[in-house]
Amino acid sequence: MNPKTEEPKEHWLKRLMDNTWLLLILGVMIPLLSYTLWGWIELLMIPPAPLP
Amino acid sequence: MSTSHTSSCSLDAPGAEARTCATTGLRVCLTAQQFIKLNAVAAIVFLLLGGIAAILLALTRWQAVHLLPVDWFYRILTFHGLNMLIFWILFFEVAVLYFTATTLLKSRLFSKGVAWVSFLMMLTGAVMTNIVILQGKADVMMTSYLPLLAHPLFYLGIILVAVGTLIAVFNFFATLYIAKRDKTYEGSLPLVTYGAMAAAVIAVIPLLHGAIVMVPTFTYSLGLTPEPDPMWYRMIWWGLGHMSQQVNVAAMVAIWYLIAYLAVGAKPLNETVCRGAFVLYILFINLAAAHHLLVDPGVSPAWKIWNTSYAMYLAVLASMIHAFTVPASVEVAMREKGHSRGIFGWIAGLPWRNPAFSAAVLSLLIFGFVGGITGVTLGTQQINIIAHNTLRIPGHFHATVVGGTTLAFMGLTYYVIPLIFRRDFIWRGLARAQPWLFGGGILLVSFGMSFAGSLGVARRVHDIEYAGVYGPAAHFFLGLLGIGAIIAVFALLLFVVLCVGTVLFGAKLGERPMTDWGAAEKTFDAPPAGSLAHAHWAMKGTMALTSVFLLSFVVYYFANWKALADVWPVQ
Numbered sequence: 001m002n003p004k005t006e007e008p009k010e011h012w013l014k015r016l017m018d019n020t021w022l023l024l025i026l027g028v029m030i031p032l033l034s035y036t037l038w039g040w041i042e043l044l045m046i047p048p049a050p051l052p
Numbered sequence: 053m054s055t056s057h058t059s060s061c062s063l064d065a066p067g068a069e070a071r072t073c074a075t076t077g078l079r080v081c082l083t084a085q086q087f088i089k090l091n092a093v094a095a096i097v098f099l100l101l102g103g104i105a106a107i108l109l110a111l112t113r114w115q116a117v118h119l120l121p122v123d124w125f126y127r128i129l130t131f132h133g134l135n136m137l138i139f140w141i142l143f144f145e146v147a148v149l150y151f152t153a154t155t156l157l158k159s160r161l162f163s164k165g166v167a168w169v170s171f172l173m174m175l176t177g178a179v180m181t182n183i184v185i186l187q188g189k190a191d192v193m194m195t196s197y198l199p200l201l202a203h204p205l206f207y208l209g210i211i212l213v214a215v216g217t218l219i220a221v222f223n224f225f226a227t228l229y230i231a232k233r234d235k236t237y238e239g240s241l242p243l244v245t246y247g248a249m250a251a252a253v254i255a256v257i258p259l260l261h262g263a264i265v266m267v268p269t270f271t272y273s274l275g276l277t278p279e280p281d282p283m284w285y286r287m288i289w290w291g292l293g294h295m296s297q298q299v300n301v302a303a304m305v306a307i308w309y310l311i312a313y314l315a316v317g318a319k320p321l322n323e324t325v326c327r328g329a330f331v332l333y334i335l336f337i338n339l340a341a342a343h344h345l346l347v348d349p350g351v352s353p354a355w356k357i358w359n360t361s362y363a364m365y366l367a368v369l370a371s372m373i374h375a376f377t378v379p380a381s382v383e384v385a386m387r388e389k390g391h392s393r394g395i396f397g398w399i400a401g402l403p404w405r406n407p408a409f410s411a412a413v414l415s416l417l418i419f420g421f422v423g424g425i426t427g428v429t430l431g432t433q434q435i436n437i438i439a440h441n442t443l444r445i446p447g448h449f450h451a452t453v454v455g456g457t458t459l460a461f462m463g464l465t466y467y468v469i470p471l472i473f474r475r476d477f478i479w480r481g482l483a484r485a486q487p488w489l490f491g492g493g494i495l496l497v498s499f500g501m502s503f504a505g506s507l508g509v510a511r512r513v514h515d516i517e518y519a520g521v522y523g524p525a526a527h528f529f530l531g532l533l534g535i536g537a538i539i540a541v542f543a544l545l546l547f548v549v550l551c552v553g554t555v556l557f558g559a560k561l562g563e564r565p566m567t568d569w570g571a572a573e574k575t576f577d578a579p580p581a582g583s584l585a586h587a588h589w590a591m592k593g594t595m596a597l598t599s600v601f602l603l604s605f606v607v608y609y610f611a612n613w614k615a616l617a618d619v620w621p622v623q
Contacts, residue, residue, distance in 0.1 A: 013328075014240075014324065016331070017240070017324070017327045017328065017331055018240050018241075020225070020228055020241075020249055020253075023249075023250075023253055023331065023334050024225070024253050024256070026334065026335055027253035027254060027256070027257070027334040027335060027338075028253075028256055028257055028260075030335050030336065030338075030339075031257050031291075031295070031338035031339055031341075032257065034339055034358065034359060034363070035291065035338065035339050035341060035342060035359050036261070036287075036288070036291060038355055039287050039342075039345075039351050039355055039359075040284070040287070042350065042351045042352055042355055043281070043283055043284055043287065043350050043351065046350055
């Protein structure tokens, strides 16, 4: 038997929590999309005020 | 944990530029030590400057004293905000990042050159900004909302600080990379380093926002580009201003875990749960910058509610997990040392003479009970309408950033100076009193601001007499704010004197361990270590304290809905 197959597989949540680079990407992307991009789009969609 | 002895970045490798700490037995990277010292010294200098500004402001808002003229009030307010919320905090956090990435992982710092670039950029930026403010060329307050316009060097200084910090964060991540590559540690990152990693991830977005908003404002101030849209400016600026405070939260929590271990030997009850809570911070805590735009007309209620709720309060859940696991792990550790009488008997045996420990406990209590409860409540869209731009807001964040973060950083300093500068603290009796004085003073500041704000007193206002609508109660609470500030600033000055005095005149430790501040004693009938790790009854005191916390939360939250309802009574 291949000894590699005997090693217990780590839970995906633990692998996620130990993956610094994935957390870095998610930690940047989530606020960038949810706060910045969404908010920016809403500001861009404001129609210009009609001048009196 | 085993360590590779052949890798180039391991502190155990032959020829590694490292020393062995006589107190902890840990290896200390000499390059990292140099930059921990530099950043810590710079941090404390900016803390001192911000503290001097604080007392001037408090004695102006205390209407009976009303110290500063109007122009100097806004000048000093700008100075205070930037020194306290940005410079002091960021320099100290860089020191924490360098420590947790090197000593705790047994790795050298990735690059000395990068550390120099980062430090010099941050220092140049901070000094430049301060000079411009004191020259009266940037009376725009910390937020510098457009169309208010400051001297170009004000914006350039902030850009330098933001980019310099981003470079330090890069150095931290690069150190994590080489440590993992060279297997200086095995398995997961230690929890304290993990918390620092969370803080570093959280720091990337605010620092990017700082660059995004400040660069076009800088070019506008030079007359090179058109004025950025003020609503856009507010949104992106708060991506810097509020998100950077979330870095503090993660760093502060990591320090709670560290001090609980150093002073009591407390180990997290369940590391996976603690890491999970840090992951929730990484994913969702930065969304809450939207709090500052709750009354802005440009963004929709959906955007406001989703973001201010930290994705339906998942980051609040994370804070509540930490606020439970830190005291629970301390309680279990104390019961395992034999302090198991009744529900709260373990509290009496805690090492209260250890200023790092008392600072961490006060930090946790003030952050949770005052800062946390007020923050979540004021961040509710409907309630925010009765609190926005009143003194209740600084009342909240003086509890989080000062009572929470600053006090935790002060606590850690009581270990940093003996372990890194290798000097024993002078005036140890005064050091033991310092966290209590500071914590007590800042509580009065927070209460004074919050209650005056509840009576309608606005923030960032030089003089409330012109309105003529505030009665004696508002003046009483502004007086309370002033008295609290006198106590807190006295304690801050005491902290600075203790630190500077120790670095200059403290007894040199050489190769001997630091004089212990005091750790929890073990009784003769203590159960075996680790025997209570899974005993639920062993954390009943923390359960009781948590119940008090949740009850306080409910009462405060619904009292605010009642206050809102009173604004528009239904007849």
